[in-house]
Amino acid sequence: AQSVTQLGSHVSVSEGALVLLRCNYSSSVPPYLFWYVQYPNQGLQLLLKYTTGATLVKGINGFEAEFKKSETSFHLTKPSAHMSDAAEYFCAVRTTGNTPLVFGKGTRLSVIA
Amino acid sequence: DGGITQSPKYLFRKEGQNVTLSCEQNLNHDAMYWYRQDPGQGLRLIYYSQIVNDFQKGDIAEGYSVSREKKESFPLTVTSAQKNPTAFYLCASSVKTSGGANEQFFGPGTRLTVL
Numbered sequence: 001a002q003s004v005t006q007l008g009s010h011v012s013v014s015e016g017a018l019v020l021l022r023c024n025y026s027s028s029v030p031p032y033l034f035w036y037v038q039y040p041n042q043g044l045q046l047l048l049k050y051t052t053g054a055t056l057v058k059g060i061n062g063f064e065a066e067f068k069k070s071e072t073s074f075h076l077t078k079p080s081a082h083m084s085d086a087a088e089y090f091c092a093v094r095t096t097g098n099t100p101l102v103f104g105k106g107t108r109l110s111v112i113a
Numbered sequence: 114d115g116g117i118t119q120s121p122k123y124l125f126r127k128e129g130q131n132v133t134l135s136c137e138q139n140l141n142h143d144a145m146y147w148y149r150q151d152p153g154q155g156l157r158l159i160y161y162s163q164i165v166n167d168f169q170k171g172d173i174a175e176g177y178s179v180s181r182e183k184k185e186s187f188p189l190t191v192t193s194a195q196k197n198p199t200a201f202y203l204c205a206s207s208v209k210t211s212g213g214a215n216e217q218f219f220g221p222g223t224r225l226t227v228l
Contacts, residue, residue, distance in 0.1 A: 009153060032213045043117075043203055043219035044156075051214035090155065094213040098144045098163050100171065101217055105155035 002027045002093050006104035014112050019063075019078040021107050023091035026072065033074040034092040034101060035065055044090060050074060061085070086111045115140050117220035119204050124225045126198075134189045134223045136204035143209035145187035146217060149173060150201040159202075162187055163209060191225065199227045 007022040025031055032051050036044040048059025055067040061084075065076045074091060088108045092101040117138045126132045138145065144163045148156040158171030162181040176195025181187055187206075191198045201224050205217040 034216055036219075041201075041222070041224065043119075043221045044205075045219070046216050049214070049216055051212075096213045098207065098209050098215075099213070100146050100158050100161050103148075103156040105153065 002031065002095055002102045004091050004093050004102055004104035006089075006091050006107050008107050009105065010108045010110065012110040012112060013081045015083055016080050019076070019081045019085065019109065021076040021089050021091075021109065023065075023074045023076065023104060024072050025074060025091075025093045027093060027095055029095045030069075031093045031095055033065075033067060034094075035059065035063070035074070035076050036090045036092065037061075038088045038090065038106075040087075047076070047089075081109075081111045083111050083113065085109060117204060117206055117218060119202075119220040119223050121223060122221065124223055126225070126227050128227055129193045131193060132191050132198075132225065134191070134202055134204075134225070136187045136189065136220060137185055138187075138204075138206045138218075138220075139185060140206055140208075140218060141184070142206035142218070143184070144207045145181070146205040146207075147171075147177075147179065147187070147189045148203045148205065150203060150222075156203065159189065198225055200225060 003026045034049045035047040050067045058064045091104045120135045146161040147159040160179040162168035178190045204220040207217045
C-alpha cells in the first residue's frame with residue numbers, strides 16, 4: 001500500500017530564507033509524486049509533479065522538488081521565502097491508473113517578516 | 114472558464130438532518146473524488162468514481178452516499194449516520210489515462226457546520 005509522511009506539521013521561516021518541506025513516501029512500485037498548496041478556505045492547487053525522467057522538478061512560484069529513490073523522498077524547496085508563500089502544503093503519491101491520490105497530513109508554512 | 118464548482122461555500126445544518134453537497138465540473142474529466150479535510154489530518158478519501166454510474170468507497174465512506182448519473186456531476190450526501198460531519202469537504206476530478214501521472218484538480222470546497 002502507498003503512504004506519505006510529511007515531517008513537521010508546522011514549519012516557520014523568515015522572509016528571504018530557504019524553505020524546505022519534507023516528504024517521504026512508501027511504495028512497492030515506482031511512484032508518481034505531487035505537491036499541492038492550499039490557501040485558507042480554498043481548494044488545492046498543484047505546485048509540481050514527478051512522473052518520469054528528470055528527478056529535479058520545477059514548479060510554480062519558484063518551488064522545486066527532487067525525487068530521490070534511494071531515500072524514498074520528494075522534498076519541496078524554495079531558495080527565498082516570500083510572505084505570500086504562507087499556506088498549507090500537501091505531498092501526495094499514486095502508483096497506477098486512476099486510483100485516487102494518497103495525501104500526507106500536510107505542513108503549514110509560516111513566513112515571518 | 115473550465116473548472117470545478119462546489120456549492121454552497123458554507124453550509125449550516127441541524128444535527129440529524131441529511132445534507133447534499135454539490136460538485137460540478139466542465140473539464141470533461143472521467144474520474145471524480147470526494148475528500149474530507151479536518152485540521153491536522155490531511156485529506157481523507159470518502160468516495161470516488163471513475164465512470165458514470167459507478168463509484169467506490171474510500172477510507173471513510175460510512176455515513177456518506179454519492180451518485181454519478183452524469184459525467185459532470187458527483188453530489189455527496191452527508192447522512193444523519195455520520196457521527197461527526199462538521200468539516201471542510203473537497204471535490205476533485207482527473208482525466209482517465211492508463212498511467213498514474215495525471216493530477217487531480219480541486220474545487221474551492223464546502224465548509225459544513227452541523228449545529
